[in-house]
Amino acid sequence: xxxxxxxxxxxxxxxxxxxxxxxxxxxxxxxxxxxxxxxxxxxxxxxxxxxxxxxxxxxxxxxxxxxxxxxxxxxxxxxxxxxxx
Numbered sequence: 001x002x003x004x005x006x007x008x009x010x011x012x013x014x015x016x017x018x019x020x021x022x023x024x025x026x027x028x029x030x031x032x033x034x035x036x037x038x039x040x041x042x043x044x045x046x047x048x049x050x051x052x053x054x055x056x057x058x059x060x061x062x063x064x065x066x067x068x069x070x071x072x073x074x075x076x077x078x079x080x081x082x083x084x085x
Contacts, residue, residue, distance in 0.1 A: 035042050053062055 050062060050064070053060055
């Protein structure tokens with residue numbers, strides 16, 4: 001049977017070094033669950049980021065992605081069949 005010191009060095013130390021990664025992963029899981037329940041928060045955060053970019057003093061080009069759902073909604077309003085974007 002290996003000594004306690006050898007066991008700690010071989011088994012316990014690597015597990016202790018993983019604790020920060022596990023904690024960070026758990027926070028990401030918690031954030032994903034929260035955002036899944038309230039998708040509006042994602043959009044608000046996105047708009048807040050765009051506002052922060054806009055107040056910077058340097059000239060910046062922002063590419064604003066448009067969701068595909070937006071185009072399908074327009075197609076429905078125009079009475080065109082969906083499928084071809």
